[in-house]
Amino acid sequence: DAGVIQSPRHEVTEMGQEVTLRCKPISGHNSLFWYRQTMMRGLELLIYFNNNVPIDDSGMPEDRFSAKMPNASFSTLKIQPSEPRDSAVYFCASSLRLAGGELFFGEGSRLTVL
Amino acid sequence: AQTVTQSQPEMSVQEAETVTLSCTYDTSESDYYLFWYKQPPSRQMILVIRQEAYKQQNATENRFSVNFQKAAKSFSLKISDSQLGDAAMYFCAYRSPNTGNQFYFGTGTSLTVIP
Numbered sequence: 001d002a003g004v005i006q007s008p009r010h011e012v013t014e015m016g017q018e019v020t021l022r023c024k025p026i027s028g029h030n031s032l033f034w035y036r037q038t039m040m041r042g043l044e045l046l047i048y049f050n051n052n053v054p055i056d057d058s059g060m061p062e063d064r065f066s067a068k069m070p071n072a073s074f075s076t077l078k079i080q081p082s083e084p085r086d087s088a089v090y091f092c093a094s095s096l097r098l099a100g101g102e103l104f105f106g107e108g109s110r111l112t113v114l
Numbered sequence: 115a116q117t118v119t120q121s122q123p124e125m126s127v128q129e130a131e132t133v134t135l136s137c138t139y140d141t142s143e144s145d146y147y148l149f150w151y152k153q154p155p156s157r158q159m160i161l162v163i164r165q166e167a168y169k170q171q172n173a174t175e176n177r178f179s180v181n182f183q184k185a186a187k188s189f190s191l192k193i194s195d196s197q198l199g200d201a202a203m204y205f206c207a208y209r210s211p212n213t214g215n216q217f218y219f220g221t222g223t224s225l226t227v228i229p
Contacts, residue, residue, distance in 0.1 A: 031215060033217065042219070042221045042222060043205065043219045043221075043222070045216070045217070045219075048216060050215070055216075056216065089157060091159065093159070095215070100147045100164070100166060100209070100211075101209075101215070102149060102161050102164060103149070103151075103159075103161075103207070103209075103217055104161075105158065105159035107157070107158055108157050108158075
């Protein structure tokens with residue numbers, strides 16, 4: 001089975017540009033999570049979805065960040081406009097929404113905003 | 115919200131020796147799940163081991179085992195016969211069945227294996 005698929009793996013952009021990160025969860029998984037990882041702040045939960053519905057977006061830093069999950073097999077995380085402090089590795093992860101289900105991570109998207 | 119604490123930012127171990135990574139958590143729930151994830155330099159997050167809180171028996175996976183102390187809210191990871199490939203960042207995680215099955219992660223412990 002294919003794992004969680006993220007794209008792009010690397011993105012370099014200039015401040016002010018729009019960035020869209022994409023994620024395809026594992027087929028059959030009904031929970032999807034977006035995390036951001038930096039040296040300073042570690043692994044931060046940005047938002048998560050159950051059955052395509054956003055459950056908790058309190059980790060989204062500000063209005064510049066938005067996430068969507070239009071169907072069970074696709075999610076996007078958008079940053080508009082991007083800023084240098086958004087530079088980080090962004091992970092998408094999915095799991096079955098049942099007690100004890102493990103989290104499966106994608107390989108991450110490394111974003112650099114110049 | 116539940117909190118997960120890893121008090122050791124960095125640890126080192128001699129190859130073939132044993133090392134224990136600490137993790138404590140704060141919760142009022144009685145039923146939950148605990149995990150250890152490994153993140154090598156490749157940055158891929160990999161599940162190492164999982165523990166159900168209702169099980170008293172400590173989970174083991176080959177050279178990896180846990181010491182789960184429910185009353186103390188402690189969940190340490192023991193790596194036996196350490197290998198160079200064990201060098202990585204290790205994250206402890208808590209999954210709550212009562213808050214939308216959300217995961218809570220610790221800040222990680224960076225493990226160095228000395229040849």
